[in-house]
Amino acid sequence: MPLVGPSLLLSAILFSIGVAGVLIRRNAIVIFMCVELMLNAVNLTFVALSQAYGLSGQIFVFFVMTVAAAEAAVGLAIILAIFRHHKSVDLTNINLLRG
């Protein structure tokens, strides 16, 4: 079972980078890319663990990719709409839900 341990470690690092990016960055595009990074980190975990638990993990990766593609389509469209409205994609400006 080579590389499972390093692969999981890599995916953990990638996921943490994604989380940190989502929490820290303000640019919507960057946050969006960080979300993609988190998804792919999860994908890597699936692939790595499929060596131990069978192919179902790899099949699940396709589902994640499909959902990610759909999410990208919707998410980018929303960001585009936000940009047209605010002339910016800085999320600190978008606080319409403030109580």
Added chain:
Amino acid sequence: MHLTIALILGLPLLGFLLNGALALRQPSAKTVVSLIGPGVLLASFGLALKLFLDLSALWEGSPDAAQIVTLWSWLPVGSLQIDFAFQLDQLSMVMLLVVTGVGSLIHLFSVGYMKSDDGYARYFAYLNLFIAFMLVLVLGASFPMMFIGWEGVGLCSYLLIGFWFTEKANADAGKKAFIVNRIGDFGFLVAMFLIWQAFGSLNYQDVFSRATEVLPAGGAVVTAITLFLFLGCTGKSAQIPLYTWLPDAMAGPTPVSALIHAATMVTAGVYLVARSNVLFALAPTSQTVVAGVGALTALFAATIGLRQYDIKKVLAYSTVSQLGYMFLGVGTGAITAGIFHLVTHAFFKALLFLGSGSVIHAMHHAYHATHSHEDAQDMRNMGGLRKYMPVTAMLMIVATLAIAGIPPFSGFFSKDEILAFAFGRGEHQPIFRLYWAMGATAALLTAFYMARLIAMTFFGENRTGAREREQLHEAPWIMTGPLLVLGILSIAGGWLNLPEFAHGLGATERLHHWLEPITAMGAHVSEGLGTLAVLPEGRTETALIALAIAIAALGLFLGMTVTLKSRPVRAHDALPEQGFWKLLYNKYYVDELYDRYIVQPLIGFSRVVLWKSIDQGVIDEGGVNGAAGLSRALGWIGSRMQSGQIGVYMVLFVVGAVYVLGMVAWR
């Protein structure tokens, strides 16, 4: 039996429904209303007569066989079982006949009296409803059943006093009657609670048959029960201190005054005391209070009657005074005498009221025809009316002789019996001698003010006005007919219960023997306690009778001569009252005193404490607005957490997710 009782009660109720429907849909259908209104009552009276004949044959053999007619179970709550049941015994039979009989006559009179009123159908609807409730009151087999009737007649009284409600004074009078009666009803309710606590039952038969075992004679409980019952009576039967509503109740149509505020409803309190005579016999203190209040009311109201000018007001105070006599009777323990006076009073006072109605009708017609705005009820505007309405005048004089106590008219026998019993009881309880003296004085005043009424109305010269005089005429036969019947009853009513000394006139003490099954137990209790009132005998009796007749004759003579000599002037020419007369004319300012010391403080208290402080301060500010403010404050705190910054939400989301995962991992 079931069917007859249901019909006697149901027919007036049916009349109410039909007339009520007509009042709403077809108020102009007066002919139909004239048939339904008195028709249902005459049918009820017929059935009551049939029942009387059947049952008197039965009671001939077994006098204690009270008939209980249970229609359905009304309040089955645990050990509290109250049936919708009626009790027919000798006492309720007397009341049944009086209510339906006198009621029928007054209904017939109303056909003529109310002929041109727009609310004709409504009037008969109320009147029929009143009779239905009055019958429930006198026929009910338990205290709660009586209470239904008690409240129902109060409602009808309110509706009929304020019958011409477009005038504020009339509506206010109705309200006053209703509210003052509420105070009395409170007493009745408390008494019922106490009876329930002591007996575990509210049925007459349970309570009265076990009264002597359950309640110690003269004990606090029975005294409290009877005094609270009597508080109810002071409201309904217009005794001191709650009598003030009855004179104001004259705002209603005159036949209403005759039916409700003279003959039937106001006597309900007397009926209640007579019905509960066992309880009252067990509480001699309460008896003294009842008789004392009765005697005081009789005297007090009679003095006010001396100086009233409104013909109906005189009769109203006369009614209060006569009700006082009845309470003096039942309070003394002379139940039969009290009920006897109730019956004879129903005859002659209904006659007086209907007669005054006939007079007012003529006066009103005369003033209406000439577009005059004089007061049609003020006796100062009458005078010499016997030339224009001889039948009414003659019958009114008959009723006056009856109420004044001239033998052999009915009032003499009943009033004399009450006073004789009070005198007799005075042998052991001297205070009853005082009550007797008050009653005898009131008798003098009664004769005086009644003679004054007759003199001002029917004798002397006419003061109506030259043009109006030509319009005065006798009432139609539909009005004089019932008057004639009542006149005969006022003369003959005494034969119901002739005293021993009058045995030459016919069978004596018939009502006494008739009511014996009801009164025997109370009399037995009183005998044991040494408080039984017995009639004086021998020379004392003769002296009392002579005195009573002398008092009545003197009162009548003085009333006639003084009034005619004083030469009354028309109302708008009259000088203001002076001195003591002013005090009497203004009814001792009792209404003003009540207003100043009870009503206004109550209104002030309600306004400042109940309304401004409790309702507006506590309920509105604290409760309603407080709840709203609390919600708003909590919402404000919640909304502060919503910064709108997506970053903050995401931090919270991550922290939450980590926390949950951590819990799963290191559980």
